[in-house]
Amino acid sequence: MSKRVAVLTSGGDAPGMNACIRAIVIACQKSGYEPIGYLHGYNGLLNQEFVSLSLDSTHNLIQQGGTILHSARCKEFTEEAGVKKAAANLVEAGIDALLVIGGDGSFKGATYLSDYFHGQIIGIPGTIDNDIAGTDATIGYYTAIDTAMSSIDKVRDTADAFERIFLVEVMGRHAGFLALNAALSSAADYVILPEHFESTDAELKNIITQIHAQRRLKGSVSFIVVVAENVWPKGLPALTEALNEAGITDVRPLTLGHVQRGGAPVSSDRLLATTLGEFAVSLVGTSSNNVMVGEVNSHPVTVPLDKTSDSKPLNSAQVALMKTIMNERYDC
Ligand SMILES: Nc1ncnc2c1ncn2[C@@H]1O[C@H](COP(=O)(O)OP(=O)(O)O)[C@@H](O)[C@H]1O
Numbered sequence: 395m396s397k398r399v400a401v402l403t404s405g406g407d408a409p410g411m412n413a414c415i416r417a418i419v420i421a422c423q424k425s426g427y428e429p430i431g432y433l434h435g436y437n438g439l440l441n442q443e444f445v446s447l448s449l450d451s452t453h454n455l456i457q458q459g460g461t462i463l464h465s466a467r468c469k470e471f472t473e474e475a476g477v478k479k480a481a482a483n484l485v486e487a488g489i490d491a492l493l494v495i496g497g498d499g500s501f502k503g504a505t506y507l508s509d510y511f512h513g514q515i516i517g518i519p520g521t522i523d524n525d526i527a528g529t530d531a532t533i534g535y536y537t538a539i540d541t542a543m544s545s546i547d548k549v550r551d552t553a554d555a556f557e558r559i560f561l562v563e564v565m566g567r568h569a570g571f572l573a574l575n576a577a578l579s580s581a582a583d584y585v586i587l588p589e590h591f592e593s594t595d596a597e598l599k600n601i602i603t604q605i606h607a608q609r610r611l612k613g614s615v616s617f618i619v620v621v622a623e624n625v626w627p628k629g630l631p632a633l634t635e636a637l638n639e640a641g642i643t644d645v646r647p648l649t650l651g652h653v654q655r656g657g658a659p660v661s662s663d664r665l666l667a668t669t670l671g672e673f674a675v676s677l678v679g680t681s682s683n684n685v686m687v688g689e690v691n692s693h694p695v696t697v698p699l700d701k702t703s704d705s706k707p708l709n710s711a712q713v714a715l716m717k718t719i720m721n722e723r724y725d726c
């Protein structure tokens with residue numbers, strides 16, 4: 395039987411969201427479903443703002459960053475009246491299944507919506523932060539690592555020329571996946587992560603020890619510290635000042651910011667987005683409901699939506715690498 399399948403993108407946009415929309419539309423066409431796209435995240439549900447999606451709308455889309463459906467954060471949707479209104483609008487529009495591409499906040503919203511909307515709801519993980527439990531990676535994460543890595547590569551050139559210390563802040567909200575991978579792949583000298591942060595005093599002492607040890611060995615060389623956002627109290631200016639006070643001068647802070655959310659998705663994100671978009675549509679009409687689709691060990695899986703905000707540990711092998719290759723590289 396033909397079904398109306400709606401998709402929306404919510405929360406922080408991530409490279410590969412468009413690739414996922416493309417896969418959803420193609421899979422819907424193949425199954426004889428009618429795909430429609432709600433605009434501006436959950437705001438689209440509240441304002442009944444949607445467009446019909448066709449193969450025309452997905453042409454040349456896989457390589458585009460951002461999201462053709464636009465994204466938003468929507469306060470009204472966090473309140474009961476808003477969620478009820480969204481559910482009523484979905485029923486009025488004859489939607490059988492709603493696919494939500496977003497992060498853990500969007501999945502909390504989707505879980506809330508399921509109390510009032512009795513059609514099918516399926517989440518697809520899309521965030522550069524990779525902070526969603528039940529999937530090895532989220533759409534956009536691999537591209538963001540590459541963007542941060544290539545930015546740090548460029549910083550290294552000028553840092554080397556001036557033999558300076560650079561502090562580079564990387565996104566991740568409250569998770570260190572992006573910072574750790576950006577630091578490992580760009581051969582940073584030190585990384586500060588929320589999962590391993592002890593205290594400002596302990597981190598400061600360790601950074602200074604590593605700088606002195608490296609300089610004793612190699613002379614006056616550059617030193618790059620990757621700092622996950624929201625970890626250091628009062629941010630990079632406070633860390634710069636603390637280093638200056640400890641006699642480490644010529645320190646330059648740099649916040650990479652939203653550049654990490656943009657750009658054409660790398661192949662791993664396109665493949666993940668395509669796999670998960672197609673898999674989500676394959677579940678339409680089955681008993682799978684209020685689940686997120688994810689990928690574990692290269693296989694598609696489903697996870698209850700309310701389990702996706704469980705804590706997700708960093709990869710332990712990468713943490714071991716961090717210790718030997720970066721933060722505890724020189725014995726002192
Ligand atoms: N606890 C919640 N209840 C209902 N809706 C929520 C909740 N948390 C987030 N949302 C909705 O999901 C949107 C996106 O969440 P946000 O945390 O900003 O991004 P992300 O989905 O990328 O984590 C929010 O603007 C809000 O509309």
Ligand SMILES: O=P(O)(O)OC[C@H]1O[C@](O)(COP(=O)(O)O)[C@@H](O)[C@@H]1O
Pocket residue numbers: 405406407497498499520521522523565566567623655
């Ligand atoms: O775009 P905003 O509202 O400034 O939000 C920035 C936050 O969004 C992100 O880029 C993505 O986070 P979400 O996917 O959870 O929305 C975080 O890394 C960052 O902390």
